[in-house]
Amino acid sequence: EAGVTQFPSHSVIEKGQTVTLRCDPISGHDNLYWYRRVMGKEIKFLLHFVKESKQDESGMPNNRFLAERTGGTYSTLKVQPAELEDSGVYFCASSQLATGYTDTQYFGPGTRLTVL
Amino acid sequence: DQQVKQNSPSLSVQEGRISILNCDYTNSMFDYFLWYKKYPAEGPTFLISISSIKDKNEDGRFTVFLNKSAKHLSLHIVPSQPGDSAVYFCAASGQSSGTYKYIFGTGTRLKVLA
Numbered sequence: 191e192a193g194v195t196q197f198p199s200h201s202v203i204e205k206g207q208t209v210t211l212r213c214d215p216i217s218g219h220d221n222l223y224w225y226r227r228v229m230g231k232e233i234k235f236l237l238h239f240v241k242e243s244k245q246d247e248s249g250m251p252n253n254r255f256l257a258e259r260t261g262g263t264y265s266t267l268k269v270q271p272a273e274l275e276d277s278g279v280y281f282c283a284s285s286q287l288a289t290g291y292t293d294t295q296y297f298g299p300g301t302r303l304t305v306l
Numbered sequence: 307d308q309q310v311k312q313n314s315p316s317l318s319v320q321e322g323r324i325s326i327l328n329c330d331y332t333n334s335m336f337d338y339f340l341w342y343k344k345y346p347a348e349g350p351t352f353l354i355s356i357s358s359i360k361d362k363n364e365d366g367r368f369t370v371f372l373n374k375s376a377k378h379l380s381l382h383i384v385p386s387q388p389g390d391s392a393v394y395f396c397a398a399s400g401q402s403s404g405t406y407k408y409i410f411g412t413g414t415r416l417k418v419l420a
Contacts, residue, residue: 235407292338297349
């Protein structure tokens with residue numbers, strides 16, 4: 191079974207540009223999460239989808255971040271325009287059941303975003 | 307305000323000995339706890355979890371202990387192996403928090419010396 195995949199693995203952009211990160215969850219997983227780790231600190235929650243619906247977006251830093259999950263499959267996270275403080279590693283995770291809070295989340299390898 | 311804390315940024319242990327990693331939390335509504343292991347340039351890998359109805363869960367060399375009254379959990383690795391060298395993250399979650407998001411600590415870097 192394929193794990194969670196993320197693309198690209200690295201992205202280097204200039205301040206003010208736009209970047210789109212993609213996440214493909216494990217097949218059949220209804221829950222999809224985005225997290226971010228900045229400067230070696232804790233991994234922080236950004237957003238949670240259940241199928242194509244946003245369940246919780248309380249962690250999104252501001253309206254420069256836009257996440258979508260069309261058709262309840264893969265998800266994209268767009269940053270527009272990017273700022274220096276957006277640099278970090280963006281992780282995607284997925285879990286199987288739509289209602290289980292004890293479901294284990296499986297993480298992708300992350301996308302390292304550097305904003306210059 | 308950090309709800310999950312890992313106060314030891316690093317730990318070194320001799321191969322074959324026990325590694326004990328600690329985690330404290332402040333939110334009494336958390337009822338599900340996990341440990342993840344992370345190698346450089348990879349995503350966190352699930353290691354072991356425990357529900358608040360238990361105080362111990364074992365999986366091979368890994369055991370997680372939960373002390374709800376102290377709001378403390380620990381991960382024991384016995385015996386430690388060089389391949390265990392990684393950053394370990396403690397995470398907490400809870401249905402009562404209204405979402406299934408994980409709250410992570412800042413991680414503890416474990417180095418197992420051969």
